[in-house]
Amino acid sequence: MGIAAAVLGTAAFMWRRTPPRVQVLDTQEHRVRVTTVVDGLRSPWGLTFLPGGDLLITEKRGRLRLVRAGVLQPEPVAELEVASSGQGGLLDVELHPGFARNRLVYLTYSKPGPRGSTTALARGRWDGSRLVDVQDVFVAEAWGRGGQHFGSRIVFDRAGMVYFGVGERNEKYPAQDLASDKGKILRLHDDGRIPRDNPFVGRTDARPEIFSYGHRNPQGMTLHPVTGELWETEHGARGGDEVNHVRAGRNYGWPRITHGVDYSGARISPDSALPGMEQPVLHWTPSIAPSGLAIYAGDRFPRWRGHLFAGALAGQQLRRVVVEGDRAVHQETLLEGRSRIRAVKNGPDGNLYLLTDASEGSLLRVEPAP
Template identity: 45%
Template sequence: MKSLLLATFLPACLIAADESPDLSKMKVDKLYETLCASCHAADLSGGQGPSFLDGEWKHGDTDADIFQTILKGNISLGMTPWEGILTDEQIRSLVIFLREKEKEALTKGIEFPKPELGKVSKTEKEDYTIEMVVEEGLKIPWALAFLPDGRKLVSERPGRLRVISADGKLDPKPIEGTPKVISHGQGGLMEVAVHPDYEKNGWIYLGISDGWWEKGEGTDKKGKKNKDKAHTITAVVRGRIKDHQWVDQEWIWKADKKFYSGSGVHFGTRFVFDQGYIYFVIGERGGMMEVQDLTNPKGKIYRLFDDGREPKDNPFVDNKDAIKGIWTYGHRNPQGLDLDPRDGSLYSTEHGPRGGDELNLIRKGANYGWPVITYGMNYNGTPITSETSKEGMEQPVTYWTPSIAVCGLDFYTGDAFPGWKNDLFAGALAKKEVRRLRIEDQKVVEEEVILKDFGRVRDVVDGPDGFLYVIFNGPDQIIRLVPAK
């Protein structure tokens, strides 16, 4: 059982003020080493104090319980109260650190399905085998869309739109004339989606990093020529494909040029069509409080008519300064978006920082809190905030600590896997996973890793043939899951 027994007194090095380290500047791993390791061991396995790795917590197992135990301590048990010594933000970072290590220890040794060609992978609800859709020839594939004639479109982040024929062959020649993208950092050609009435109108939508390059002038302090600088932000465009050419292009959404950024991160991007509207994501581009600003386009989910017009019933149309297309705000970097086929609820998966990846239920006009509230901390182990909730800000449906780098997602609506019907499938880049989530009454009631360690999962797509398609980056491949015979 766990008492969270930290050192009874501060380490000797903290007694003399002139020798004491500056705790305020310590990263979380150094904080643990300085204040906790003498009792709980450097590897958290326990010693004078109990282990942090076994999932047992004597004084409450919620994050709030652990926070309070660190804050207030328990002198009778030898537990030092750190109130007044550590900030709330530092204590919150320690909670995240403990959760990361606990989760890693509890999942160590568990065998998850790692699919191999010709072998059956068994899961709780369904067994499957994999079929290779595209084994080679792609470079950083990002999204997959299906045409009515059996062909597929696949976007590549460097800027190419490719076609997979109905019989499964990747055309070596990209579609010509697609919009120029700024392939910079995590940006490039990202989302591709086919309009629900494609057979009537032929529209194909792309999510791209739009912008320009500023030529570097002069030299730096070392005498090296300054590099060219990118100015980018995510944009949405549509067009048609005729004779392997991109034609009839129309811009659906572009930001004011004053918001274009040199950052190479967090472009967001996914599309959902519903009843004549298009929902799409613009990532926060590495900004922070900008996402709380309704006059700034970053860190928002948008709702427009599918031709780019602004609906008059959007939540902020009466705010004279707000961007009228905004549907929700306070997002970091969502890269998954889909509708629950049962009730039309809109869900998004969002990259957190270190810890705190989120699944969110997207509600009209809601604020999702970044960076005021978060379940994560900075990548380097320094805190962002101690707050995980605040009035007027949405809580995630679920969140993942440690981060799994949650990416594309899709509800399964096919008939080939009846045990998965209406379940939500989410990809994870860092953890190389596909997770199945069962949602009932807008809550996650089951979660299962159905695929692991095949590659970095960029997207999961519910195919019209009833199979589940998975896009990988590293290896750059596309596979599909089919029922085991």
């Protein structure tokens, strides 16, 4: 099914700059400089780098923006029709691993329809100045009337399979139902076909696109740069935010096990562990609301290599996590109180790039300070 993808002809809005534009911080391992690269972004959600260093950035209202030579271009390069109420909208963006050859760009978004809305994966072709021929690749069976818990990040593995997370739409128990895509991480071929080696292929009681289940609202996901394995962060309720090492066919427990309670303070489950369900590598209680995850893989911060960096919304921070095997052994809080961090990404220049979640959001660069 086609989706309109068009360049808007409206004039750009002018926004106030977000102070401070440059901030120098001493962290436990490195002295860093945090620079505001661009501002004027309207509720940005995801980012990816084009060859040569330009960026594509999604805005929740359905607009895809281009940062060229460090300057936010005044007009969106595409616009999608999205269900933008609540947590819905245009979400993540990622390049196909063969982008140099096929020019394909992938997006996740909250898709409106007669049954409410759901999370969908779409792709279009980058023609050098705009995204064209945008079409759905896969529409998750996660329809609901509410505006909460859509997920969703996009990750390609080394075999070219694409993964994307789908929230449980604030309905809890469908996360345990293998006949639903709610509360799942899905794995597909790049054209939306189901891989034959997916863990539930051939089962009549399960959807074959499911890779893992028992997730609440996965909004951070990345591939480990050394092992090639999938890592994920997800929102708990009142506490119980999780970092998970995601493996095929595993059950991550929500809502049958949790380390948090409901927003009212009521107990969600009497159990924080049960046989056959995975424990998180790390959980945060009280909640920091993690959104956006990267494992640092560059050369500019050698003592950070292999560390997890999770953005936080409620916590308004960037959290550094040192992991040994499947055990978190150390944490450091960075940029505390500066802003809600929505996305975290390794840059091709070896720096870390962040998006701040606000109606007047910014792109930040974290680089070594002299």
